[in-house]
Amino acid sequence: MNMKKQMKIVLQMVSGYGGEFKTWRLPEAKEDAYTDMDFYVEMAQLAEKGKLHALFMADTPALVNDLTQDTPMHSMDPLIAMTSVARATKHIGLVGTFSTTFNEPYNLARHLKALDVISHGRVGWNAVTTSTPATAANFGSHLKSTQERYGRAHEMIEAVQGLWGSWEKGAYIHDKQSGQFADMGRIKPLNYQGEYIQTKGPLPIPPSEQGQPPIFQAGPSPEGIRLAGRFASGVYANPFTIEESREYRNILRESAVAHGRSADDINVFTGFMFTIADSKEEALARRRRVLEFDKEELAHRLSYLGAMVGLNFQGIDPYQPLPDSWLKLARANPHDPRSPRALAVLKEGYSPVDTLAHGVINYHPVVVGTAKDVADFLEEWFEAGATDGFSIVPDLAHDGVRAFVEQVVPILQERGLFHKDYESSTLRDLLGVPYQYGIRTEE
């Protein structure tokens, strides 16, 4: 049996379509995936077939992007989607983003714990402070200072965990013979009295198979790293290079230790996007097609790409490789971590449009190629100690999830890099993080 450490993989559901907001126009796409829960469930079941550790739903409680041509950044409602998926799957974890700023602790604690119980211990909470003004306006308030947001976030997670722990183990007795339904001596109010959060409890909910949901965190600010060190079992990250990722992972591990936890209690999931086809040429052609759906944006991206490598692309034919004389003048912009790769791709002889098709200006690293290319990328990052796992984002879920599950997963399994089956039915166990129930760590 291969005992080497294996990577963990979660699937970002985005809005149902994928991480590229115009792929919905591809023939493969289902144009109303956003509102079709059957489709979400189908994707989740496919991900479960591939033994992925969890689904991840990012979220902001606001409509944050212009939908004229683009699909939304998030689902209609993560809680509704997670619950729907929970009922149609058995093993895959369900991690949802819920704002620490714009939720009532009692309501959030209750929703997530009820879902944890009915999913038999598969829920995780990505606790983010939410930093968009559009969101604040939906809650009748202005954006708070970092200090206030994180002050409340610490209290919020504590209070929610405290409420989760309000039924001790064994309190849910339901014994017909004795007639005792619950042991009220083991169901206790929390009486949380913080500066930002006050809530009494108890919740009306017993422990789940994993006790309570593990916490996830996202956002690399110093305050975010402190929050993660204190609470998180998983962290979502978007580094562009292996070095950046490894460094970030080490900082997070140190933060866990500084908070009295073990470095291995934090799993870093780095995001990356992929387009899989039978050849790299085919994959690039697909991405070119998507770029061409919006000529105006393509022009905009081209000029952005030019700026990244210190060139002015006005008037050139962007479908032709750059002449050597130009490439000699090009310089990677030191302020943009994506620039060196952009320049490298141009120097390989790809045209500016094809360079964009490589995803060099996306907000994630992007792999455009065959399933083996994707597996190689994952292996390289993982073996370099850059990350504990990946948060994968297909350009389009409709065929991307299947391609990953049916083509990439078997390669990773063969290489001993990915588990062949679920080792446990709870998310906490799948993450390999220690048991915690209530505010305090026990056992």
Added chain:
Amino acid sequence: MNMKKQMKIVLQMVSGYGGEFKTWRLPEAKEDAYTDMDFYVEMAQLAEKGKLHALFMADTPALVNDLTQDTPMHSMDPLIAMTSVARATKHIGLVGTFSTTFNEPYNLARHLKALDVISHGRVGWNAVTTSTPATAANFGSHLKSTQERYGRAHEMIEAVQGLWGSWEKGAYIHDKQSGQFADMGRIKPLNYQGEYIQTKGPLPIPPSEQGQPPIFQAGPSPEGIRLAGRFASGVYANPFTIEESREYRNILRESAVAHGRSADDINVFTGFMFTIADSKEEALARRRRVLEFDKEELAHRLSYLGAMVGLNFQGIDPYQPLPDSWLKLARANPHDPRSPRALAVLKEGYSPVDTLAHGVINYHPVVVGTAKDVADFLEEWFEAGATDGFSIVPDLAHDGVRAFVEQVVPILQERGLFHKDYESSTLRDLLGVPYQYGIRTEE
């Protein structure tokens, strides 16, 4: 075809067990129904087989009763339960109680509308102000005055409806050919600026098949009646007599008219509990058994029953009918609307324990008998104009839902009192209430 007006029926899910909190000890009961979503779903599917109009989930965001021997008053979480059920049913409506005081309008509007979209227009919102101090403590606040609670309730419903209406019809275009995903000119912020509620919007969600969920209301205070008259398509009521129910229904209808709506826009659902068996004797025996699970409470109820009819039951054998000399002295307490019925049952010659087994001191009218007895009761109330329908509460869901669906429903259908199939796939249509989208009534 029988065109006479037909009654509407919704099933109260309570905590999963039923309206009597000790029936979980009966052999028929599944002792962990509270945490078993498969069981909720099974009950919902059975109710749908019986063409019931909706499930109703009462709720208070607090643990409100002592669970030492009793099952909870409410489910772990109505939203999670409704979503689970939505995915496993096709026609039955899903009405949940959500507090106007202890929810953020944006979060609530979003959850309910997303659920409405994925259930294809089957959601209803029972909007209550929540009047328990235990709940306020969970939200770091004290109980508000009636005026504040209802002031906020009016704004809350307005704001939620406004958010629901933030995508005009036709805004969700998703046309691959033109490349237009949505018409941003028809997706508008609400900019709600009330005294209690401020929220900007828009929601990220298009209309459902019924546009948006209809509103329900519960609670007979003057403020409650005003709220219902202004907004409600359905009202939950607990009258004890036909006269009381008819009068209340008329008041509600007048309130609708006073708010510029039609009297028929409000459907009153009166609650009643039932125990169905092959004979009344058997049904009483079952309820006696449940009463005897808790001897202490039985003694307490007996002395309460005595007080209701002006007698002192101390020292009597409560399993024997009362002597005539006692019955002659008995008087119904004029301050308790349940007293006349309690006295009448005693005078029929039932012992005090058997009188309690009739449910005379329950918080609903109770029918204990055969399916025909139940059907007769429903017919009598309905034909007397006391109500538009019923909110039915089995003593125990496990066998009660099946008994109602398989035995009572066919009798009602045969008498032309209940529909034989769903006329529509949306709750709004099933209720027969006019279309409304956003804050204003259109069409």
